[in-house]
Amino acid sequence: MQDMATRHPHTGAPSRLHSLIEWRALAEMAVLPFTWPALAQLPRGDGHPVLLLPGFMADEGSLFALKAFLAGRGYAVETWGLGRNIGFQRRHAQALEQKIRHLHHGTGRRVSLVGWSLGGVFALYGALQAPECVRQLVTLGSPVNVGPEGSQASPLVKALYRMVAHPLGAEVHxxxxxxxxxxxxxxxxxxxxxxxxxxxxxxxxxxxxxxxPQQQCENIRVAGSHTGLGFNAMVMCIVADRLAQPEGDWKPFNPAGLPGALYRLMTHAAVPL
Structure with a gap:
């Protein structure tokens, strides 16, 4: 029987407490410089192209830490080059598909996509439209699985999306x-x-x-806020681990040794709220 990855059983919107303490992202940013020397010791990649996609209302500047880290690991890192992400716009989706194809044909190598929040939805779209050009897909807190009841994102984010992107919300796009x-x-x-x-x-x-199926997809729990995912040292470790796998030999995440013990202590041993 094939092992399966399954959605988290949570229902409804994020808890109000978690929404109120999203400011803890500032602490994650402050801690990052102290973890940078350890991150610099992680295995280098094979130099294949990696395309980073920003979250809603963010631009390429929000990806500076992740870009610097992955470039330091030897990857050919690019950002989407479309300015601020103002919702799942058709013109951006089309331009992204073209950029993925251009990177693939220009380098002769398949492209890994890393999308943060709504950027992960764009990355999923790109992988569905041009799978022959994509090596793997990594999403960071991205709403890639919205049910028939519609988005359960925080009310503030839904209101902002209606104000900036479309008055009827993300479902229209x-x-x-x-x-x-x-x-x-x-x-x-x-x-x-x-x-x-x-x-x-x-x-x-x-x-x-x-x-x-676990041979194709996985859900990896991390500790941290949503707005700090791009500056989170644990996230960077996991992204580096995923991207460093040989092409065509992808395996589910399985941290071992002391790093694995620390990861389990900080995630799966935690009590969900």
Whole structure:
């Protein structure tokens, strides 16, 4: 029988407490310089192209720490080059697909996609549209699995999306004909790693995780806030581990030794709120 990855069983929106303490992202940013020497000791990659995608209302500047870290590990890192992410816009989705194809054909290598929050939805779309150009997909707290009840993101984020992107909310953009595969919850034909936090104050864990065969997808729990995922040392360790795998030999995340013990202590041993 095939082992399956399963969505987190949480229901409803993020807890109000977690939404109120999203400011703890500042602490995650402050801690990062002290962990940088240890991060610099992680194995280097094989130099393949990695495309980083920002979250809602963020631009390439929000990805500076992740970009610097991955470039230091030897990857050819690029950001999407489309300015601020103001929602799942058709023109951005089309431009992203073209950029993935351009990177693939220009380098002769398949591209790994790393998307933070709504950037992960764009990354999923790109992997579905151009799977032959994509090596693997990593999402960071991304709403990749919205149920028929609609988005359960925090009320503040939903209100901001309606104000900036579309007055009827994110569901309108996901219903675009070009986003048909997204609303059908199809998995890309490439390995997919969904990083999520049960204390995420923006995207609830059931929306940031997927169901599917473990030979193709996985859900990896991390400790931290939503707005700090791009500066989170644990996230960087896991992203580096995922990207360093040989192409065509992807395996689910399985931390071992002392790092594995620390990871389990900080995540799975924690009591969900």
């Amino acid at each position: 996901v219903m675009q004909p070009r986003a048909k595969q997204l609303r059908e919850h199809l998995l890309p034909a490439v390995p997919m790693s969904c990083l999520y936090s049960i204390s995420d104050g923006v995207v609830p864990p059931q929306e940031a995780t997927v169901d599917g």
